[in-house]
Amino acid sequence: MTPLAQLLAARIRASGPMTLADYMADCLLHPDHGYYATRDPFGAAGDFTTAPEISQMFGELVGLCLAQSWLDQGAPTPFLLAEIGPGRGTLMADMLRAVASVPGMRDAAQVHLIEASPTLRARQAATLAGHGPVVWHPTLDTLPPGPLFLIANEFFDALPIRQFQRRADGWCERQVGLPGGKLGFGLARETRYAALEDRLDDTSPGQIVETCPALSGLAAAIAGRIAAHGGAALVADYGGWRSLGDTFQAVRAHRPVDPFATPGEADLTAHVAFAPLAAAFADAGAAATGMTPQGAFLERLGIGGRAERLARGLTGAALETHLAAYRRLTHPAEMGDVFKMIACHPAGTPPPPGLDPC
Numbered sequence: 001m002t003p004l005a006q007l008l009a010a011r012i013r014a015s016g017p018m019t020l021a022d023y024m025a026d027c028l029l030h031p032d033h034g035y036y037a038t039r040d041p042f043g044a045a046g047d048f049t050t051a052p053e054i055s056q057m058f059g060e061l062v063g064l065c066l067a068q069s070w071l072d073q074g075a076p077t078p079f080l081l082a083e084i085g086p087g088r089g090t091l092m093a094d095m096l097r098a099v100a101s102v103p104g105m106r107d108a109a110q111v112h113l114i115e116a117s118p119t120l121r122a123r124q125a126a127t128l129a130g131h132g133p134v135v136w137h138p139t140l141d142t143l144p145p146g147p148l149f150l151i152a153n154e155f156f157d158a159l160p161i162r163q164f165q166r167r168a169d170g171w172c173e174r175q176v177g178l179p180g181g182k183l184g185f186g187l188a189r190e191t192r193y194a195a196l197e198d199r200l201d202d203t204s205p206g207q208i209v210e211t212c213p214a215l216s217g218l219a220a221a222i223a224g225r226i227a228a229h230g231g232a233a234l235v236a237d238y239g240g241w242r243s244l245g246d247t248f249q250a251v252r253a254h255r256p257v258d259p260f261a262t263p264g265e266a267d268l269t270a271h272v273a274f275a276p277l278a279a280a281f282a283d284a285g286a287a288a289t290g291m292t293p294q295g296a297f298l299e300r301l302g303i304g305g306r307a308e309r310l311a312r313g314l315t316g317a318a319l320e321t322h323l324a325a326y327r328r329l330t331h332p333a334e335m336g337d338v339f340k341m342i343a344c345h346p347a348g349t350p351p352p353p354g355l356d357p358c
C-alpha cells in the first residue's frame with residue numbers, strides 16, 4: 001500500500017466512503033503524497049505526455065491565436081498573458097517565442113502562471129529562466145485585474161469529478177470505500193440531484209454520468225475577468241459536449257492502471273464536458289466559441305505550413321520524429337479529434353481564430 005492508500009483507508013474506516021472527487025483531490029494534490037504535488041510526470045521517462053511536450057508547434061500556434069485576439073481587441077497594453085496548469089512551462093515558453101514576432105506584444109505581456117504544485121512551479125521556473133519576469137499564483141484569486149489572455153491545456157481534465165449511476169428515477173453516487181478491505185468503488189443510496197434532473201431525459205438506467213464540481217467556478221472566474229477587462233481564454237482538453245459514461249482513468253508509465261492500486265503515484269483524469277464550460281462562460285457574461293477538434297483548429301491556424309518550414313532543416317530520425325509529432329497532434333486517429341478547443345471572449349468581440357461557432 002502507498003502511504004496515501006493507508007491514510008485514505010484510515011479516513012474511510014473513521015468517516016465512511018468518500019466521493020470520487022475527494023479521492024482524486026488527495027491523489028493529485030495532497031501536500032505530501034499527491035501526484036502533481038511531488039513529481040514532474042511529463043515526457044518519455046514520465047507517465048504521460050501533452051501536446052506542447054510533443055512539438056513546439058502547439059504552443060507557437062496557440063500563442064499566435066491569442067495574439068490575433070489581442071490585436072482584434074486593440075492591442076491593450078499592458079495585459080496578462082497567463083496559463084493555468086502549466087506543467088513543465090514548455091507551452092508558455094513556446095508561446096512567448098511566437099508572440100515576440102508580433103510588434104509590441106511581448107513588451108506589453110505580463111506573464112502569470114496559476115499552478116498548485118510547488119514541484120512543478122520550480123520546474124516551470126527552470127524552463128522559463130531567461131524569458132523575463134513570471135508571477136506564480138496557487139489559485140486564480142490573486143491574479144491582478146487587467147485584460148487576460150489565458151491558455152488552459154489539459155488542466156480541466158485533472159480536476160476532480162463525481163460519478164453517478166442512473167436508476168429508474170434517480171442516481172446512485174459511485175463512492176470510494178473499502179470493499180473486501182481494499183480501496184474501490186461502492187454505490188451510495190439512490191437520490192435525486194437537482195443538477196442531474198435534465199440528464200434523466202438523455203440517459204437510461206445503468207448509465208454513468210460525471211460532474212466536475214470545481215469546473216464551473218473556475219471557468220466563471222476566468223470568464224468574469226475577461227468580460228470585465230477584455231482578453232480571451234483558450235481551453236484545450238479531451239472530452240465531448242456532455243458527460244456520458246465512465247471516463248475516469250489512471251495512467252502510469254504511459255499505460256492504463258487500476259486507479260485504486262497506487263493512489264498518489266498514478267495520474268488520474270476524466271474527460272472534460274464542454275457544455276458546462278460554455279454555460280459558465282455565458283453565465284459570467286462572456287461569449288463562448290467552439291467546441292472545435294484540435295486537429296481542425298491547428299490546421300486552420302497553419303500547422304501544415306509551419307510543419308513544412310521546420311521540416312526543411314531536419315533529416316533522418318529528427319525529421320521522422322517531427323513528422324510523427326505533426327501527425328500525432330492533428331490526425332483524427334491520434335489527438336486530432338478526441339482533443340477539442342473552446343474559447344471565451346468578451347461578447348461582441350471577434351472570437352480567437354480557428355474555432356467553429358458554438
Ligand code: SAH
Nearest residue numbers: 036050085086087114115116117153154158
Ligand atoms: N498544461 C500542461 C500540463 C497539464 S497537466 C501541458 O500541456 O503540458 C495539469 C497541470 O495542472 C499540472 O501542472 C498540475 O500541477 C496543474 N494543476 C492540477 N490541478 C490544479 C489546480 N487545482 N490548480 C492549479 N493547477 C493545477
